[in-house]
Amino acid sequence: MALGLSIPEPVARQPWRIILPLTALVLFGTAVLYSASPIPGGSMRPWAMMHLIHYVAFLAMALVVARFPREWFKLAAYPVYGTLLLLLVLVEMLGKIGGGSQRWLNLGFMTLQPSELMKPAIVLVLATFFDALPPALTASWRGLVPAAALLAVPAFFVLIQPDLGTMLAICFGAVVVIFLSGLPLRWFIGAGAAAAIAAPIAFFTLLHDYQRKRVTIFLDPESDPLGSGYHITQSKIAIGSGGFFGKGFGNGSQSHLDYLPESHTDFVFATMSEEWGMLGGLFVLLVFAVILRWGMNIARSSNDRFSQLLAAGMTATIFFYMAINLMMVMGLAPVVGIPLPFISHGGSSMLTNMICIGTLMAVERWRKPGGNLS
């Protein structure tokens, strides 16, 4: 490799092809969070420093996960899934007792959202399930029904939290795994048709008022300029006013004067775009393209079913985060509480995404043992 012989073997063995772009993205995010700080002139407090710490800690975790053998994953799949399911129920019960909706458990050093961890867990458990499923049964109900059940139970509990965004993320990752597992295409077409019919019904019966409002306002944000439509409108103003080159680091009026809501979490992309312009936006998209292409390549070049489904599912999960978040901030999707991976401030999101990355690294290692750089 071009980097030369001076690099020690344990270092050279690390998956630099993903660590480098990832680090660049996180550092960029740190800069954005530094600027978005409520302290005038920008500051590492309260978000930028925590963001870096989260990244370093979870990267270390990912590198550890990357060394787990395939069998560990398979063994852990059902227990992890079951534990998270229990935690979901526990959170729901605590919320009921506490008299409000609660989504997290306080672990002391950070708050943990079981629903967040369920995103990679559902991919893992479904990959395990389909790996174990005899190919002949793939096209029968014995392939579909257990998979659907594995998805439906956690999806239900997340939905009643209520957390529509996370539920959709869980479903998306799961559906991608099921789709790639080779189930008959007509089932998907049938399910798609059913969804097309069920969605309007669900819209008017299952969704909470505030969720319904978000959808209607997404369709016409100016109809409610001071309410929920405010988020979308202000986000578009921030992105649009940045232009191609942006207003410059620390000069974003939309974020600094508090016009942009959630400027360090869900709408961090708008904060970034205002100061860095479309150029910054293209950089973010480019890094995500690199990461996602890396993930899909791992899936495609793996030679066993479990690895393929696991890698593709993890990639899809990261993709879904990114896609929904960016569509939301640019007015292409309703406001759902989904952060932008590696840039938004928030430990849970970072943990989930680094688990995905770690898993992808592991799958890459199974495929070709030895250093990535060799």
Added chain:
Amino acid sequence: MKSDSRHVSSGTLQNSFDRRSVVIGALQGGVGVLLAARLGWIAVLQTEKYKLQAESNRVNLTLVPPRRGWILDRNGAPMASNKTDFRVDIIPERLVDPEATITTLGGLLQLTAIQVQDLKDKIDKSHGFQPVEVGSGLTAEAYAAVSIRLPNLPGVITQRGFSRFYPTGPSVAHLIGYVGPASAEEYEAEKNPLLVTPGFKTGKDGLEKAFDKQLRGEPGARRVEVTASGKIVRDLDSREDVPGKPIKLTIDGALQDYAARRIGLESGTVVVIDCLTGGILALTSMPAFDPNGFVDGIGRLEWKMLNEDDHIPLLNKAFRGLYPPGSTMKPMASLALQQHGVSPDERVVCPGGYRLGSRFFRCDAVHGAMDMRSAIEHSCNTYFWSMAHRVGYDAIAPVAKLLGLGQKFDLPGAAQRYGTIPDAEWKMRRYKQQWSAADSLNASIGQGYVSVSPLQLAVMTSRIASGRNLQPSLLFGHEKPPGPALPFTPEQFAVTHDGMFRVVNGSGTGAGSRIDIGGIKMAGKTGTAQVRALTSRGHVSDWKSRDHSLFVCYAPTDGPRYAMSVVVEHGTFGARAAAPIAKDVMTFLFDPAKAWEVLLELEKGWGGTPSERLAAKYRAYSAAYGTSAPKVEVDDAVEAADASADKQNAPVVDDTVPQRPENDAPPTMPSTSPSPSVSASPAPPKPAASPAVAPASVTSLTPVPR
């Protein structure tokens, strides 16, 4: 898609995965391209729109209301100016200890418990960053007291602004009008953000309204950067306001004030016109409101007080009051008679009345032989009836119009009402009735259907006095050139002037109001206009039923300089209420010190100046009604007052009741008749053209049909 699902092998699944993963990858790539395109659309193609929106978010433009242009009198003295207004506001979100701050302010500004309560309510309701007014129009001392404590009163702001000030208050109320916050309708019509800026006022009435555009000026502006919650981050820039342009009037401010104050407790008008230019020197209507009190909006109680006053203080009577001119028409009539060949020396014997058919119209007295001059001097109706009968009323009405009666003049300010100079065609149009000989008699002495405004009377007097077709004007330096020459000879004018001279300086009806200031003498004509047909003369307890008192005059008699009309509503006789006012106002023009002496003595008996009397009345109302007065909208209120006044000022005409001829003289004047009323004797002899003595018995005002 697999057609036979029962023969699935790991190989087919691998193939399926390969194909489907390409689909998933393509999907991801597609979404990525979509996102990049969307980003380009927002950030590049629509960036101008969003940059504008971001700026309008960030920058808050605060308009600074411009100082209003002054209104000056002919000597450059301000009749409407701006005074520094000290005010204290609170920014609720910056308050640290609201309770303590409000208590401190309440003590410093001497707020009542009710005011403190109101203030707390306002702060509770406010949006945090919007200033809440604690007080405006504060004294410099109170302002200073708060200002020096500002370091200990976070959230309190002291400000110096400007508010409209009328130094002579009620004296100029009707002429100049007043200002107030723009109404919703005004904002809808103009869509100017200045109109909704706190502290900005527009002209609401009179000249303030007519010249609003000139007086308004250009607002200053202050651009600040604000957060989403409205907190000011920093000042960006500011621009000074451009004060409105001043307006200079032909009005003599001191005369205006004197005339208004001299009206005293009466309800009346004084209009003075410059006989050289036609410029209006004074245009007063009293009682009036205090326009200074209207600047901050009129209170409920104030409105109740003004609205319940039967003297109608909200009506500009000089422009919009209509009154039968009565005998003040006689000088005009004398010109009309001469124009139609009546010799001023021809005598008519007044036997105390005039017989027309079976009806007998009573004169005030048995005047005996009267020529034109003495008929004006003694206000002999019989002379004018018989002469008008000879030349015909149609010869008189055009001259009345020519001299300004019934005419509308091109003057800014309140809309004028122009009254009626009736003729046959008018009566047919209005009442669908034939013009009768009795109508002619009534009209020829300024009664019946005739109604004119005080302004028209002044214009008429100025034209008679100067012999020129003067056009009234209000803007100094923009006096209007006289109209076409009047069709009367100097000799004809001389006769009329002689008659008017003798009214005041001879043994005439206005002899009590003689002036002689260094040889300057006044000429005039009294008038008494009846209000109701069926009232007895003299002292009537019901104010509303008393006759109007009128007086027109000019001075000096040799080389007229000033012409004046005075109308006192329900002032009984022209000589009693109106003439003394005219005398003092005319004196003021030649000897102000002497005039002030008279007025100040009078005002002691009236309870002070009009402003002081208004204030005292307000206190009395305040004590009587407290906060129980109903809410009011000022603009509507003034209109309502105008409308009700319009109704009250309709010509006092009842077709079934003939108008009682007017009487100028007090009842103590010698009279051969025990009854003051018009008589319609059942069967008197009918001397064709010569007036006859009235029979003693008077039974009814209603004429007996022939």
